[in-house]
Amino acid sequence: LLIGWVSWFLLARVPLYAAGTRARLEATAAAHPVDARMLGRVVSVDLAVGRVVRAGDVLVELESDGERLALGEARRRVEALGPQIAAVRQEIVAEEEAVQADRRASLTARDELGATLREAEALLGIADQEARQLARLRADGVISEIENSRARADAERRKAAVDAAAAAIARIDSDQRTRESDRRVRIQRLRVTLSQLEGDHATALAAATRSEYEVERRVLRAPIDGRIAEAADLRVGAVVDEADRLAA
Numbered sequence: 001l002l003i004g005w006v007s008w009f010l011l012a013r014v015p016l017y018a019a020g021t022r023a024r025l026e027a028t029a030a031a032h033p034v035d036a037r038m039l040g041r042v043v044s045v046d047l048a049v050g051r052v053v054r055a056g057d058v059l060v061e062l063e064s065d066g067e068r069l070a071l072g073e074a075r076r077r078v079e080a081l082g083p084q085i086a087a088v089r090q091e092i093v094a095e096e097e098a099v100q101a102d103r104r105a106s107l108t109a110r111d112e113l114g115a116t117l118r119e120a121e122a123l124l125g126i127a128d129q130e131a132r133q134l135a136r137l138r139a140d141g142v143i144s145e146i147e148n149s150r151a152r153a154d155a156e157r158r159k160a161a162v163d164a165a166a167a168a169i170a171r172i173d174s175d176q177r178t179r180e181s182d183r184r185v186r187i188q189r190l191r192v193t194l195s196q197l198e199g200d201h202a203t204a205l206a207a208a209t210r211s212e213y214e215v216e217r218r219v220l221r222a223p224i225d226g227r228i229a230e231a232a233d234l235r236v237g238a239v240v241d242e243a244d245r246l247a248a
Contacts, residue, residue: 034247047231053222062218071211077204106176117165124158
């Protein structure tokens, strides 16, 4: 008896009742309604009272052919624009590298012609000096006129070589500036094209996202894990209106 009394004293649960003027009743498992989000025709139904579902399971699907077509078109547009954007970017990089390579090649050619020009100027100085000396000797009657003419002709030839080298350097600079200007114009056009393609890509991506949202709006899913307690009598082909209660 003593053992029984001690056990009851330590382990027994005694209900306690309290009276009050205000109270609130809460259910341990609240119901979650599933309502139609828009008007549409039912193409798939998987509602069975008592069925255990997981959060995200498809319960009802409404017709979304038009939205799926728009989604497919937008995705194809996004996929098509990706390689075009990459190709234009590569072309811009190639053009910019070509500008740098052309500059280096022009500098190399200019240096080579500069060396040729300096050599021609040195030879011209020597030829002018010889021509002046021979002119004085001709005035004194030491040499013949033909030797003096040859000296003047050699000096003129050296001067022509100097002029040709200087003109070649100027032509290299001019051609390099022209080519670089043409490439800069092409790069700018490519950048404009790239900007347009990127804008189209962003627009197509937004259209795809919008179509995905519209398709998903027509798919009614279980909001939580649980058991279907209520289900509307739906058949494929039935039309539901926005806010219609379909299940709980």
